[in-house]
Amino acid sequence: xxxxxxxxxxxxxxxxxxxxxxxxxxxxxxxxxxxxxxxxxxxxxxxxxxxxxxxxxxxxxxxxxxxxxxxxxxxxxxxxxxxxxxxxxxxxxxxxxxxxxxxxxxxxxxxxxxxxxxxxxxxxxxxxxxxxxxxxxxxxxxxxxxxxxxxxxxxxxxxxxxxxxxxxxxxxxxxxxxxxxxxxxxxxxxxxxxxxxxxxxxxxxxxxxxxxxxxxxxxxxxxxxxxxxxxxxxxxxxxxxxxxxxxxxxxxxxxxxxxxxxxxxxxxxxxxxxxxxxxxxxxxxxxxxxxxxxxxxxxxxxxxxxxxxxxxxxxxxxxxxxxxxxxxxxxxxxxxx
Amino acid sequence: xxxxxxxxxxxxxxxxxxxxxxxxxxxxxxxxxxxxxxxxxxxxxxxxxxxxxxxxxxxxxxxxxxxxxxxxxxxxxxxxxxxxxxxxxxxxxxxxxxxxxxxxxxxxxxxxxxxxxxxxxxxxxxxxxxxxxxxxxxxxxxxxxxxxxxxxxxxxxxxxxxxxxxxxxxxxxxxxxxxxxxxxxxxxxxxxxxxxxxxxxxxxxxxxxxxxxxxxxxxxxxxxxxxxxxxxxxxxxxxxxxxxxxxxxxxxxxxxxxx
Numbered sequence: 040x041x042x043x044x045x046x047x048x049x050x051x052x053x054x055x056x057x058x059x060x061x062x063x064x065x066x067x068x069x070x071x072x073x074x075x076x077x078x079x080x081x082x083x084x085x086x087x088x089x090x091x092x093x094x095x096x097x098x099x100x101x102x103x104x105x106x107x108x109x110x111x112x113x114x115x116x117x118x119x120x121x122x123x124x125x126x127x128x129x130x131x132x133x134x135x136x137x138x139x140x141x142x143x144x145x146x147x148x149x150x151x152x153x154x155x156x157x158x159x160x161x162x163x164x165x166x167x168x169x170x171x172x173x174x175x176x177x178x179x180x181x182x183x184x185x186x187x188x189x190x191x192x193x194x195x196x197x198x199x200x201x202x203x204x205x206x207x208x209x210x211x212x213x214x215x216x217x218x219x220x221x222x223x224x225x226x227x228x229x230x231x232x233x234x235x236x237x238x239x240x241x242x243x244x245x246x247x248x249x250x251x252x253x254x255x256x257x258x259x260x261x262x263x264x265x266x267x268x269x270x271x272x273x274x275x276x277x278x279x280x281x282x283x284x285x286x287x288x289x290x291x292x293x294x295x296x297x298x299x300x301x302x303x304x305x306x307x308x309x310x311x312x313x314x315x316x317x318x319x320x321x322x323x324x325x326x327x328x329x330x331x332x333x334x335x336x337x338x339x340x341x342x343x344x345x346x347x348x349x350x351x352x353x354x355x356x357x358x359x360x361x362x363x364x365x366x367x368x369x370x371x372x373x374x375x376x
Numbered sequence: 377x378x379x380x381x382x383x384x385x386x387x388x389x390x391x392x393x394x395x396x397x398x399x400x401x402x403x404x405x406x407x408x409x410x411x412x413x414x415x416x417x418x419x420x421x422x423x424x425x426x427x428x429x430x431x432x433x434x435x436x437x438x439x440x441x442x443x444x445x446x447x448x449x450x451x452x453x454x455x456x457x458x459x460x461x462x463x464x465x466x467x468x469x470x471x472x473x474x475x476x477x478x479x480x481x482x483x484x485x486x487x488x489x490x491x492x493x494x495x496x497x498x499x500x501x502x503x504x505x506x507x508x509x510x511x512x513x514x515x516x517x518x519x520x521x522x523x524x525x526x527x528x529x530x531x532x533x534x535x536x537x538x539x540x541x542x543x544x545x546x547x548x549x550x551x552x553x554x555x556x557x558x559x560x561x562x563x564x565x566x567x568x569x570x571x572x573x574x575x576x577x578x579x580x581x582x583x584x585x586x587x588x589x590x591x592x593x594x595x596x597x598x599x600x601x602x603x604x605x606x607x608x609x610x611x612x613x614x615x616x617x618x619x620x621x622x623x624x625x626x627x628x629x630x631x632x633x634x635x
Contacts, residue, residue: 112540113540113542125538129557142542142543143543187541190543
């Protein structure tokens with residue numbers, strides 16, 4: 040039985056047309072599920088609707104067997120970690136974290152114990168009397184997390200919680216979030232536009248586009264077997280071409296490519312799957328980028344632009360020169376729509 | 377950094393222009409003579425003492441204080457919710473509302489006073505004190521709205537959402553999260569409104585009546601009738617009082633950053 044269930048949810052702001060339409064989603068208890076998509080795809084809107092910060096235009100949301108569609112946000116027991124942290128600037132770390140417990144009239148001794156426990160769990164013991172303005176972004180992020188989990192919410196929503204941190208800290212916090220989620224057995228909905236983050240953390244990923252779900256799958260399935268062009272592109276299949284009558288159709292023209300199974304409408308290759316320097320096709324180098332072991336190429340070809348790669352030792356072609364490349368049929372991702 | 381001669385000269389000229397008149401008033405306030413003159417023929421505290429003992433000034437000071445405090449508190453009770461509503465759920469016709477709320481800062485206060493006199497005090501036969509109070513509240517509310525609104529506009533909305541998801545009601549959110557963060561602006565609005573009320577002449581001129589007068593009006597009346605140094609003495613006292621007040625609040629609360 041699903042723990043969180045969204046049925047035919049429709050959402051929108053003001054008089055604007057609907058931002059999300061006909062959304063169905065089921066999340067199991069203790070699961071970490073990511074909402075992944077580009078900005079404007081409706082992922083944050085969906086999350087805010089679950090928290091109750093915007094009203095449903097249609098459909099329903101159930102949590103733990105209870106319909107919460109019309110429940111005010113302060114009665115939902117859903118924790119929310121904001122992209123901007125949204126810490127209370129006038130309160131120190133302890134009081135920020137204690138805020139939700141005080142509203143719940145938790146006795147002083149128990150409150151102190153729970154707050155200190157959570158502050159220790161996010162690695163901020165000793166910082167209790169600091170004000171948010173005196174802390175780094177990463178520390179503020181931990182406070183925001185502590186503040187949301189100390190109330191033991193039925194569901195924890197995170198809105199791009201790591202996007203304001205530097206790359207190294209982001210990777211570190213990913214692992215930590217995952218650890219805390221596992222330890223507390225908390226059900227988590229994680230909104231992000233970063234596919235690496237979603238792939239690394241999630242049990243399952245919901246890829247959203249234009250207010251609809253494109254694909255809902257495990258990270259492995261999503262990465263290896265995307266089902267739509269949008270997801271394929273998002274998962275790194277940057278060379279995507281229509282396929283008809285034994286030919287690939289690009290923006291600039293066509294190239295013959297036989298032997299793709301019948302019913303194939305689109306073929307895709309990752310940058311790493313397109314060897315540059317050998318193969319039956321030829322293109323002009325538009326730019327090259329040295330990545331250490333390899334060199335990444337952007338080529339101008341009869342199909343349009345193609346991205347490929349060559350081992351650094353063999354990557355002799357420079358900008359403006361013609362070079363051979365291949366689109367190996369055997370490795371192609373095949374889509375039937 | 378070494379400053380040029382010219383900017384320093386300008387600085388001193390401006391300082392002289394701003395503070396010069398006060399120095400004259402200040403010295404005249406300690407005059408020992410019978411009429412307002414500069415430089416005073418001799419120095420004494422007699423006019424200071426006389427002003428402090430004058431019943432009509434003490435009464436007017438009391439009225440000013442009373443009107444100022446009451447009107448300021450009412451203006452804040454009206455202004456803070458209005459500013460909050462404007463900043464969080466801008467109502468339709470926001471531009472018009474903003475203009476209306478600013479208009480008392482633009483329309484000559486003289487007209488406001490005359491209008492209130494004709495259509496409120498005379499028409500409904502309102503008591504003098506009430507008329508004064510209403511006039512001042514109307515005058516001060518825009519100040520309160522303006523100062524508090526600009527602070528609210530800079531306060532992030534997401535901290536309110538955070539409070540709500542943590543279980544706070546709307547009222548708790550306002551009291552526990554919004555108010556503590558606009559506290560400085562509310563205090564600044566309080567002082568600004570109070571000082572505005574305390575120094576108010578045009579509106580009060582129409583609305584004061586028999587037996588009830590504010591200090592500036594009383595001073596104006598006194599000056600029309602007699603030309604003794606008591607007004608200079610009173611002004612000196614008021615300036616010192618205000619300076620002490622401002623310095624104290626600045627020291628305690630650091631309000632200048634909200635002005």
